[in-house]
Amino acid sequence: MAHVHLLSSADREHPGRPYPFDELNRMREAAAHDRFGIHTVVDTPDAADLILFVENCHTVQHYHEVRSHPVYQHHTDRCLLHSRHDQPLPLLPGVYASLRQAEYHPERTRTGGYLKAFAHDHVQYDPASASGRYLYSFIGKTSTHPVRSAIMALGDDDAFLFDTDPFWPYGTLPAAKREALQTQYRTVAQESTFVLCPRGIGTSSMRLFETLRMGRVPVIIADDWVPPVGPDWEACSIRIPEAHVPHLPDLLRERRAEAPAMAAAARQTWCDWFARDVTFHRTVEWCLQVQPASRGWSWDTLPHLLSPTHLKSVWRYAGPRRSVA
Secondary structure, rough: OOOEEOOOOOOEEEOOOOOOOHHHHHHHHHHHHHOOOOOOOOOHHHHOEEEEEEOOOOOOHHHHHHHHHHHHHHHHHHHEEEEEOOOOOOOEEEEEEOOHHHHHHOEEEEEEEOOOHHOOOOOOOOOOOOOOOEEEEEOOOOOOHHHHHHHHHOOOOOEEEEEEEHHHHHHHOHHHHHHHHOOOOOOHHHHHEEEEEEOOOOOOOHHHHHHOOOOOEEEEEEOOOOOOOOOOHHHHOOOOOOHHHHHHHHHHHHHHHHHHHHHHHHHHHHHHHOOOHHHHHHHHHHHHHHHHHOOOHHHHHHHHHOOOHHHHHHHHHHHOOOOOO
């Protein structure tokens, strides 16, 4: 049993860090509804075996602000990070929603789900809903990765494909339009035998976990994706190489008969590994698997900081700090 202290390195909300406590509040909500009852939340870091920073900011900000936090400074060997960021750099040990294979170090990191997946009210499981109207579907932005454009080019009459790029930024839409898009997203998924879950900005996708929640079969199209340890992914999902997207309709037709059993396994995987009442327990268990490595930075990941993606993050983070100085 672990005593866990949950916190964020943010001290307040400000323009450079909007909604800083959303992920922390979701993890606290998961802990309050935990059905395992093995690990407990404690109020102070001194009473904790495990200190988990649950952050909602971009990757460079994670490491600077966590490492400079007084709790991290005094309890480095017990501190880990939970990151939902699409393109993280795992300098700190912890659980990351989206890691590339080149940046995954099993002795220091685990992949997990997205906390938002259990918080989205518009994504619901309906055991009475009938799949099969569409062989497969995809509703999402195509601009985030070329594989999504390849999916849109399939032109299959047996599929529902819808590009949401024209509707972004999503938060600026009128409430009625947002609700209509959410209803469409849920309804189409429930009417689909398979739901395509291609990579976007990151290698993982919240759509994957929402699909599990709705009890539909996710088709994972992300060559660099690192699956979370534990679930039987072969039983509940299909994984297709990005280069095979042109052959996807035929591949899925060949596996249509497997869909009912896989859909049931998908729903069970959600309930056992990613639902609100199991998320805290699973996250702590993953953290305990890598906690012996929690001794600060992982220097072997530093070369990845030179990638264009992470250099842009450094520049975005440093810019406001330079202007303040």
